[in-house]
Amino acid sequence: MATYREIVLKYRLFMKAYPFARYAINPVPCAKLEKPLNTARVALVTTAGLHTPEQAGFDSFLKNGDASFREIPNTVTTSALIEAHKSNSFDHSGVQADRNLAFPLDRFRELVARGAIGCLNHRHFSFMGSILKPKRLIEEAAPQVAERLRADGVDVVFLTPV
């Protein structure tokens, strides 16, 4: 079994060879926030592979990555979320100990209670980030989520990787 240090080194070498520039965002879109944050509707997106106990997990055996997503209801108990991310390129112990580390729903509930943000959307979205060939993500899954967030009247989205 490889140590974490060795896995990270392998991951780093892989990253050096990966053609990130192929997917560079151009032009960079810009949507100006037209209202104060304390009146804004906010949604979260994570790529930590989290899902509710009722939902099917992600498929970590798909060669190019699983571009599907799960809707996380805003009413969920954060600690009950299951972490299904199978990548061995990162240390899972933090998210196992506290889901807020990669999906800070409890922190955003506190921001609503303090009046710092307006409200939370009724749903949030979770992906599993290990997507080596992101064609389906770019052409299908991401636009679908974006369209649902727009239909919900969401003003701000906060995204977290792992």
Place this chain on the structure above:
Amino acid sequence: MCVQTVGLIQAAIERNGITTVSISLLHEVTDVLRPPRALFVPYKLGFPLGEPNNPALQHRIIAAALSLLARNDVPVIEDFQG
């Protein structure tokens, strides 16, 4: 790959007229990908909000990220200053 996945989803959402900000754990990926607004944090992969069960630190990181929402000189990539 998570950092790339986040940036690509973020761009799709921003194109739909929604203001977005993300956390980045890998400067070298975010610098090339160029999502609209990103806060780089100096933590290891798997720890985007710093430490588990440390709400004070998590709130400081979230506040720093949310402060970037007012910026429209995209792409905005800032480092978290502890």
